[in-house]
Amino acid sequence: MASEDITRKNGEYNAEQIQVLEGLEPVRKRPGMYIGTTSSRGLHHLVYEIVDNSVDEALAGYCKNIHVVIKEDDSIEVTDDGRGMPVDEHPKMHKSALEVIMTVLHAGGKFGEGGYKVSGGLHGVGASVVNALSESMSVESMRDGKIYRQEYSRGKVLTPVMVVGECGRKTGTHVTFKPDPEIFDETVFSFDTLESRLREMAFLNKGIKIILEDERGPKKKKEVYHYEGGIKEYVEFQNKNKTPIHPSIIYYESIKKDKEVEIAMQWTDAYTENIFSYANNINTVEGGAHLVGFKTAITKVVNDYARKAKLLKEKDPDLDGNDIREGLTAIVSVKLTEPQFEGQTKTKLGNADMRTLVDSVTKEELMAFLEENPAQAKPIVEKALRAFRAREAARKARDTVRKGALESSSLPGKLADCSEKDPALSEIFIVEGDSAGGSAKEGRDRKTQAILPLRGKILNVEKASQHKMLASDTIKDMITAFGCGIGEKFDINKLRYHKIIIMSDADVDGAHIRTLMLTLFFRHMPQLIEGGYVYAAQPPLFRVRVGKDIWYTYTDKEQEKLLADLAKQGKTKPEIQRYKGLGEMDATQLWETTMDPKHRTLIQITIDDVARADQIFTTLMGDSVPPRRKFIEENAQYAVLDL
Numbered sequence: 001m002a003s004e005d006i007t008r009k010n011g012e013y014n015a016e017q018i019q020v021l022e023g024l025e026p027v028r029k030r031p032g033m034y035i036g037t038t039s040s041r042g043l044h045h046l047v048y049e050i051v052d053n054s055v056d057e058a059l060a061g062y063c064k065n066i067h068v069v070i071k072e073d074d075s076i077e078v079t080d081d082g083r084g085m086p087v088d089e090h091p092k093m094h095k096s097a098l099e100v101i102m103t104v105l106h107a108g109g110k111f112g113e114g115g116y117k118v119s120g121g122l123h124g125v126g127a128s129v130v131n132a133l134s135e136s137m138s139v140e141s142m143r144d145g146k147i148y149r150q151e152y153s154r155g156k157v158l159t160p161v162m163v164v165g166e167c168g169r170k171t172g173t174h175v176t177f178k179p180d181p182e183i184f185d186e187t188v189f190s191f192d193t194l195e196s197r198l199r200e201m202a203f204l205n206k207g208i209k210i211i212l213e214d215e216r217g218p219k220k221k222k223e224v225y226h227y228e229g230g231i232k233e234y235v236e237f238q239n240k241n242k243t244p245i246h247p248s249i250i251y252y253e254s255i256k257k258d259k260e261v262e263i264a265m266q267w268t269d270a271y272t273e274n275i276f277s278y279a280n281n282i283n284t285v286e287g288g289a290h291l292v293g294f295k296t297a298i299t300k301v302v303n304d305y306a307r308k309a310k311l312l313k314e315k316d317p318d319l320d321g322n323d324i325r326e327g328l329t330a331i332v333s334v335k336l337t338e339p340q341f342e343g344q345t346k347t348k349l350g351n352a353d354m355r356t357l358v359d360s361v362t363k364e365e366l367m368a369f370l371e372e373n374p375a376q377a378k379p380i381v382e383k384a385l386r387a388f389r390a391r392e393a394a395r396k397a398r399d400t401v402r403k404g405a406l407e408s409s410s411l412p413g414k415l416a417d418c419s420e421k422d423p424a425l426s427e428i429f430i431v432e433g434d435s436a437g438g439s440a441k442e443g444r445d446r447k448t449q450a451i452l453p454l455r456g457k458i459l460n461v462e463k464a465s466q467h468k469m470l471a472s473d474t475i476k477d478m479i480t481a482f483g484c485g486i487g488e489k490f491d492i493n494k495l496r497y498h499k500i501i502i503m504s505d506a507d508v509d510g511a512h513i514r515t516l517m518l519t520l521f522f523r524h525m526p527q528l529i530e531g532g533y534v535y536a537a538q539p540p541l542f543r544v545r546v547g548k549d550i551w552y553t554y555t556d557k558e559q560e561k562l563l564a565d566l567a568k569q570g571k572t573k574p575e576i577q578r579y580k581g582l583g584e585m586d587a588t589q590l591w592e593t594t595m596d597p598k599h600r601t602l603i604q605i606t607i608d609d610v611a612r613a614d615q616i617f618t619t620l621m622g623d624s625v626p627p628r629r630k631f632i633e634e635n636a637q638y639a640v641l642d643l
């Protein structure tokens with residue numbers, strides 16, 4: 001395997017620069033190794049992998065427009081107006097550069113100066129992996145007045161690189177591919193998922209225009225993502241359903257030869273902080289050097305300013321970083337030539353020089369903003385002061401509560417605990433309503449399944465301070481039952497159940513309750529979701545009986561199919577019961593359909609896209625009603641689970 005680092009000479013691209021590693025068979029054998037998963041997530045990843053190539057071309061300064069189309073048959077078409085992929089012959093392999101890029105694993109050109117190759121980042125497995133995992137793929141490169149084309153199937157070349165036409169002065173690359181159903185569990189693309197990532201890409205790379213079109217079904221869609229303001233517009237977008245406490249979005253950038261920093265921020269009246277950090281367009285979920293630099297600088301600058309402006313008295317203690325960041329929406333985006341990705345999910349930036357750079361740029365720029373805009377600085381400092389006082393009050397409330405309900409030795413009275421002590425083998429069902437709670441207690445497996453019935457409304461934590469939240473009995477019960485505490489003292493290692501299962505009705509109210517609980521978890525115990533401990537139970541929608549045979553179905557589609565099958569078998573007049581709520585099932589039915597690990601379906605709650613999840617919760621739970629109504633109308637009951 002040749003893997004020496006080859007840099008380009010005279011700014012010219014040579015086929016020699018392509019690093020040659022191996023063929024594509026391993027990719028089809030072990031797709032998970034290359035794209036993480038063959039689920040829907042892996043499927044969408046293919047699109048990002050291809051689009052990254054065009055974004056690289058844009059970052060190198062040669063491409064403005066990227067056009068993505070979901071075709072009628074769920075194949076994908078990506079077109080850009082860059083230089084067109086090189087087609088010159090590789091001297092050793094005697095193949096066109098284009099063919100090498102498409103058919104050889106880890107083959108890729110180096111962009112050298114002037115660009116940050118994002119596709120070298122998190123996954124960055126390249127076009128050949130997409131090719132290997134597609135039942136069909138074709139590439140066209142428009143270069144030097146000619147259109148070159150090659151076709152493939154499951155990574156194998158079908159045709160040589162041929163000139164198929166002329167294109168005059170036009171240049172660019174055009175790719176189509178259809179993911180292989182032999183590989184993927186799911187081959188239907190979600191417009192929303194693609195939209196979310198492509199929009200994010202457009203925000204992160206100001207000026208590039210990405211068009212997303214959906215040619216499927218009766219409702220064709222077309223969206224254009226094009227932001228001259230870049231991440232400044234991203235903050236505006238994130239805050240569109242929130243209430244800013246000062247008018248300007250603070251924005252600054254620093255562009256050096258091989259390092260770029262771009263930051264935008266604005267404070268709102270929310271109780272949570274929303275800082276999204278990126279390195280080379282990759283969401284650094286685990287943070288890292290750039291984020292540390294940013295946080296340190298903000299804490300120092302706001303404190304220094306507050307003292308200078310006498311908003312903080314000499315005897316007052318320094319404001320805490322957490323208090324300063326309450327309600328802050330910020331995007332921290334850095335680009336660098338050799339990113340070091342660390343951490344469990346390789347989403348933590350390790351490059352220490354990014355900490356000092358972001359720190360120094362932020363100190364200078366944020367201080368300048370506060371000093372030049374005292375009328376905007378004041379509400380920012382006052383918000384931090386209020387947060388500080390609220391946090392003190394919450395701490396006091398916690399201290400009192402800890403002696404009582406939050407003490408893990410005194411579990412809530414309503415909890416029917418399981419006898420198993422190993423958290424890995426224990427699960428807790430959070431059940432809405434007393435009658436369902438009763439059936440669940442009766443029907444459960446007492447060894448491994450605990451039941452916590454919830455009475456009354458769950459507090460909407462989106463609109464309440466931590467202080468108020470800790471006064472809510474339902475929330476206190478959950479915190480105590482889980483055993484890991486709340487706030488700074490939260491300790492995931494003390495979690496008493498490795499499955500927390502939300503069991504609510506399959507209707508709009510049930511979805512609402514689920515959303516309230518997920519909001520609580522997402523905002524105050526995100527480690528529960530990140531750790532994969534949170535699930536939603538799936539109760540059946542129908543019970544169908546013919547004589548002694550009984551079937552349960554969980555979706556309308558399943559029900560239709562069952563009824564059709566029964567009709568074919570001549571089983572007419574089935575007795576159909578539609579479950580309006582969990583309360584309608586007796587203990588045995590509830591066990592059989594929803595709780596028995598052998599037969600139930602659990603939906604694990606995951607959050608891939610924190611920015612989108614934040615918006616969904618703000619929209620669903622925040623103050624402004626019209627966007628909420630629109631969201632609910634568009635997403636019905638599935639929205640909440642499709643984060």
Ligand code: TSJ
Nearest residue numbers: 013053054057078082083084085109127173175
């Ligand atoms: F690789 C691919 F098929 F996935 C793909 C590549 C898909 C799409 C939609 C676009 C691209 C692509 C590649 N767009 N633009 C480029 N540019 C180059 O590959 C390129 C062009 C010129 C030079 C040069 O030095 O002259 C170098 C490169 C790497």
